[in-house]
Amino acid sequence: MKIGVFVCHCGTNIEGTVDTAAVAAASREFPGVVFATDTMYACSEPGQDGIIEAIKEHKLDGVVVASCTPRMHEPTFRRTLERAGLNRYLFEMANIREHVSWIGKDREANTNKSADLVRMAAAKLLKNRPLFSKQFPVNKSVMVVGGGVAGIQAALDCANGGLKVVLVEKDTTIGGKMAKLDKTFPTVDCSSCVLGPLMVDVAQHPNINLHAYSEIEEVNGYVGNFEIKVKKKASYVDWDACTGCGLCVEKCPSRKATDFFNEKLATTKAINIPFPQAIPKKAKIDPDFCMKIQKDKCGVCAKVCPSEAIDFTQKDEFITENVGAVVAATGFDLFDWTVYGQYGGGKYPDVITSLQYERMLSASGPSEGHIKRPSDGKEPKNVVFIQCVGSRDKSVGRPYCSGFCCMYTAKQTILTKDHIPDSQSHVFYMDIRSPGKLYDEFTRRAMEEYGANYIRGRVSMIYPKGDNLVVRGADTLMGAQVEIDADLVVLAVGAEASVGATDLAKKLRISYDAYGFFMEGHPKLKPVETNTAGVYLAGACQGPKDIPASVAQGSAAASKVLGLFSQDMLASDPQVSVVDIKRCIGCGKCIQTCPFGAIKEIDFRGMKKADVIETICQGCGICTSTCPQGAVQLQHFTDNQILAEVNAICRF
Template sequence: MRVGVFICHCGNNIAGTVDVRRVAEEIGKLPDVAYATDYMYTCSEPGQKEIIEAIKKHGLDRVVVAACSPRMHEPTFRKTVERAGLNRYFFEMANIREHVSWISDDREANTEKAIDLIKMAIAKVIRNRPLFPSTFEVKRRVLVIGGGVAGMQAALDCADGGIEVVLVEKSPSIGGMMARLDKTFPTIDCSICILGPKMVDCAQHERIKLYAFSEVEEVKGYVGNFRVKIRKKATYVDWAKCTGCGLCMEKCPSRNAYDYFNFGIAPTTAINVPFPQAIPKKARIDPTYCRQFTRGRCGVCAKICPTGAIDYEMTDTFVEEEVGAIIVATGYDLLDIKMLPEYGGGRYPDVITGIQYERLLNASGPTQGHILRPSDKKEPKTIVFVACAGSRDRSVGIPYCSNFCCMYIAKQAILTRDHIPGSEVYVFYMDIRAPSKGYDEFTRRAQEEYGVKYIRGRVSKIYHKGEKLLVRGADTLIGSQIEIEADLVVLATAAIAQKDAANLAEKLHISYDSFGFYM
């Protein structure tokens, strides 16, 4: 066996803490190594040329490159050895940058470790066998998991390109988080005006098959040929018969059901259509609150339904679809407000989340667009927004920035001043992160044109003081404590991974990070 080994300096990334020349000398003494050398940038065009020339000159039949991560340049070097006439799988890569030079400054120890890693790569490449590409039929169908704006756009792009799409959404309607928004930033455009046509296009497109209120149960197969088992959750309403007339909602006696679409800012009926623009616009019964399920008697909706769509005996059903590719667009979730007890989360009804406040602003929300305190339905005069409520906070296990809170707080502050011109609006923040076009100007507009008072500092505690909420925090710019009596407090809660993200990742065999986000 004639193995060639090429050790990369990567500038000073590797050579700064590894004796590259000594590594090349030691490796060159191994019995199966016919050629060993070091080079400044092996991935460069001259570096690749040297590998090709060495293979031909020294009759190498295996190649090892000791450099950076295989995730970065393994495909590059596989193509290089192939151009020299070797099978691309007669190549292995030893990662002596991320696994050695970048994690220690001990030059001697790094050098020894680099030698060991290269020896392992040599042992492996000697045992490699040639592999050859094969062809097989690929299903020209795509599964899109998630019916938010990203999933819908992906589905429409594929369908418009002539590919059949299976779109699976776990909620009763497509639309995702964007369907809940009132306006978008920084243009203050109507959110549903942008999203609504896409929702209709998805429902009516001849190449898109929509499964709403459904989840992926099982995935088998391989790239190009997947067999997907989909669970269609019981709605207790025959959607083939339901017209979405809303008569059942009007007559339903159970009116304290949790409203998932409005994030619980107000109750809803046990049978409901999520929102006026829902697609499909079909009713669903929540058995947790429906008296027919909790008490064993009621049946009002079944009696008044003009099409006889109510079916209390409905159960989950399963369907199977064959697809060639899968797009995962499951979106994000928001931190539970109860994780922030210092802010009164879950204890004070007038401490709400940003998405709940968005529903109050929205004309299709529970208050028809009027900003009212949940506790007494009075219009608030002083509103405090708290940025980074959970984000960049290691105490709740979320050290990262959620990336969009600064912007939607500025938007909501502007809309608040529009809705209630005489209101006082405060924003507690640590840093304003506005990295995109027009974003910085938008946050300045909130302050300069709309008179929103930005206070740089964290809120330490929020508690009741009569009918008010006392917000205690710090103003780090003037170096003093500050207290504000507020009528309503809005928390910009952290964006977190979907609760079932890890479960779905295991079904799909995809990676996710320590916070649950897909990689």
């Protein structure tokens, strides 16, 4: 093999602490190397052209580029090789930037280490063999998990692009958190008026199949060919028959069921439809509060239902959907603020969450848009808002900023003034974070036009005094302690990963961070991809996000899916495990350890053997280190290739 070595300056990133010309000179002495040079930017157009010219001029059949991490530019240089007519796997990269120049200042030591890394890469390259992708067909349908605004947007964009969409929503209606909001910032337009039409579009779109009150049970398969088991939870109502007329809800005598849609501000009927614009508009029985299910009494709903849809014996049902891609859009949940003893820990009824306040403001909420204190139903005049409750607070394990609370708090102060003109809002804040189009102007409006009293500081204590609450905090700009008599306290609770997010991540085989938010493929350049092919992200499941950002991500994820499905066949990655059938003893250890279910047992002339399903294998290599016989080898990372690198570095 004739190897060419290209040592990149990366401007001064590498050249600043590595003598790249010396590395190139040293490389010329390594086995197989016939050509070596340093180059200003290997990844630039002239840099790549230089590699192609050298391949042709020196008849190279393998290339080493010593530059940066392969994460970004390995695909770049592999394409360069292909343009020059070489197989893309006859390429190795030595990372002399992240592993050398950025971490040490000793130029001589750095130069020596860089040369060693090039020596390893060249030694491995000598053992490399051309590898070829296989083609496999794509199922051009997509599953969107989560029917909040991000999932709705992703589903509609995919469906409008001609794809079949399966939308799975765990609640009985789509709409997510946005459906609970009264108004949106910075326009103060009605949330359900904006979202409602989109929800209707979902219901009516011929390409969208909606499974509400359903959850993902099991995910098998791989990009282009996922097989997903969906649990349709028992609603005790036959939804094919239910027309959503609401007669059952009207007549149900059990009134104490938990009203999750109204954030537990009120109670609801044991059989209920969460809100008038629900999609699908179907009734569901809460079995904990149904007298028929609990005590075998009542059954009024079944008697009044004109379409005989009530089925007290309904069980969970499982269905299987085959799709080619998945968009996770599972959103967020609210931080449980009751850990804050200083805010009463849940003892005081007039300390509520921002989302509860939102339901209070909403005309479809339990108080029909009138702000009323939970304790006595009185209209509050002094409303205190506390920001960063469960955000930017290491002491409760939530060091991150939830991003949207500053904005919705400003909105809520404006709405408070609109609802109760003689009211006064007070906002305790840490910093006002309002980067966004018309966002900062909006917070200024809350202060300047609506007279919200912004106090920079944290609240140390809320305690009852008579019928009211005293909110004590610091005013750090004045260097003073403040105490405010409040009729109502609204906590701007932060966002956290939704309940069950990590379980779903495990099923989808995607990564999540320390807080349970799903990990994107690259923090800047792959914001909606994951490291699992065919699985994409949209909305707050990836990190707290406001509505515009969630919608943008929904569309972005859809465009990725449409791009993926623009091809009829997909190429598999040939860097997969291969079983040497002569060495395999059929012990099955690899089958047990494979995290992707990519190895199956086969019968080979009456003998048990392992066999790798190429399209499922992700090339993690766990099987290769598990196999007691060394019978499984990961292509492009074989034992021989790795040992060649080890030998190159351990010469003395």
